[in-house]
Amino acid sequence: MKAFKLLLFIPIIGSAQLTLNNPEGGVLQLSTVNRSYDQEKTDGSPYLEDEFKGGRVYVNGDVSLEKPMRYNAYISEIEIFAGQKQYAPLLKRAYITAQIGDKTYKMLPYTTDRDLQRVGYFNPLNEGEVVLLFKPEVKLRQGRVPDTNYGKYVPPTYIDISSYYLKKGEAPAEKIRLSKKWVLKTLGDQKKALQEYISGNKLNLRKESDVIDLLHYYNSL
Template sequence: MKNKLCVLALTTVSIGFAQVNFTNPDEASVVSFQTKEIDISSMKTEGSPYFQEKFKRGTVYMDGQKKIIGNLRYNAFNSEIELQRGDSEYTAILKRNNISVKIADETYELIPYHDDIYGNLRTGYFVAMNQGKVSLLHKPEKKLRRGRTAATNYDRTVPPRYIDVSSYYIRKGDEPATKIYLRKKYFYEILGKEKIQDYVKKNNLRLNNVEDVITLLNHYNQNMVSK
């Protein structure tokens, strides 16, 4: 597995690796054999690669069956789910389509999607916001914005900074997900304006609001998905 903690040669990170001692046979099928240090305080960047830095209790599933219950967190920069090992180390959950992870009340699944820049087919972690034939997916993601070194005494050095670039996608059945902006016209294009316009108006739905989008999709799945 590639170690992605050192990025763009902008940061200096001291990372210790060790082999995992699998006391639970199930773990060998879902986690990496390497561990890394939890403490990344030496990274001279602003922000964090995590939305939630603290590990939370969660469950790792393989083919729908529980494999591991432990302390987990999602690395939104590396697109990895990390499993805590003791007080100072963690290991990464393997990226396989039959492995899903629930952390607190969010379930992370690997889902195919079309890259919105080049249209290439990729696979990434998503959190489904609703259930049904047509689903809204949240793709939690962070990127590292390049820093800048002061060229003169009048300039100031700007350190690299993690920024939130999370987005939403729509998925129909088992098709690859497609990026969508939370605006009315996009839902009209995808779902059919003639099918949903009256419902949107009658219920005063604001489709830039996630909860209203979920309300619309639940209605669509229950009443119109086969029509």
Template structure:
């Protein structure tokens, strides 16, 4: 049987694996002509135009400024240096491309987005008073089980006292709604209230262990920090069981 030199085997392996690595490890830039970013583009508004100028408040989170961030795609590639912000009135993450403000056409092809020290995902969810939907969430606790935070807003009108100069008077403003959700794996995110009963019900596969943990640590589950703590404990219990 003919022996193949060791260096030839190593070189062959390198040639086979190198195309895979260029795909998996590919990093794109958010500036210039980026084909990866272009496939997500949908035109929003032209830079410099504020469609909400006469409305009190802001629909942007964490603020109106664009923060440079990273888009992690589900094909294991990523795009860096993308200026982004969340618009919770239209439930879109807006990003700048040249002089234009764009939105994502295919957010379901994105694994996660990071900017301004925040992490966002796009997920299906079950809202408290409506049919199943999908949208963007801030990730507050990571892992198999995630704690998600969601802001949404609507424009409301408030009638003001009649003025001698302008007659009927009013103001338009953003009414912002804050909600919390728990998401397990690839399941739709489930709405929760900050109550022991609701949270334990959502995490019912470890009811006894979580109730003991809550009692031992005197948790009320009224604060973000305590809920995050409980979620990480749940993930630790699940990981230990699956070993």
């Protein structure tokens, strides 16, 4: 497939240039390039990891870009470092994935608590037919201004509300809790074999690593 070249100019004391090759016509959101990531005065952070790390962008499985990156868990956006206090957000497309440090970010379908279908970023934690997914997510709790001079000001605060999902085949991922009850209920079959494996290996399904161990076994059945 013929690749198109996209040039982005970001005015940082002159101009900086990023050249991207992408058969779909680019991987950055052109409408929001040249944005500052300076935050308002709040407690906490919109990032689970504040620092930019070495990353790669993959388009249809092929490396398209290598730059420092980080994930904004408040607005579900991958930020690609583009100079001092500047970044370019990555396009949200199913065919575009990112590797930041040792974590993979994929756009995947999922079902909300209200049975609505959405698409969002997840960190896959294993391979196979059934995959445990980590959904990094932060919400902003509103601050409170005191009614009187004696009241206490409460600043807006970022709160980590990350969660786990299970994805079976091509079906949308389902939200779960890390517990024996939730995992077995979501898997739905092979219950006897799974219970024997859990007991025989003394697995604690409140632990991420033990759930991954169980899924390796389940996928082998």
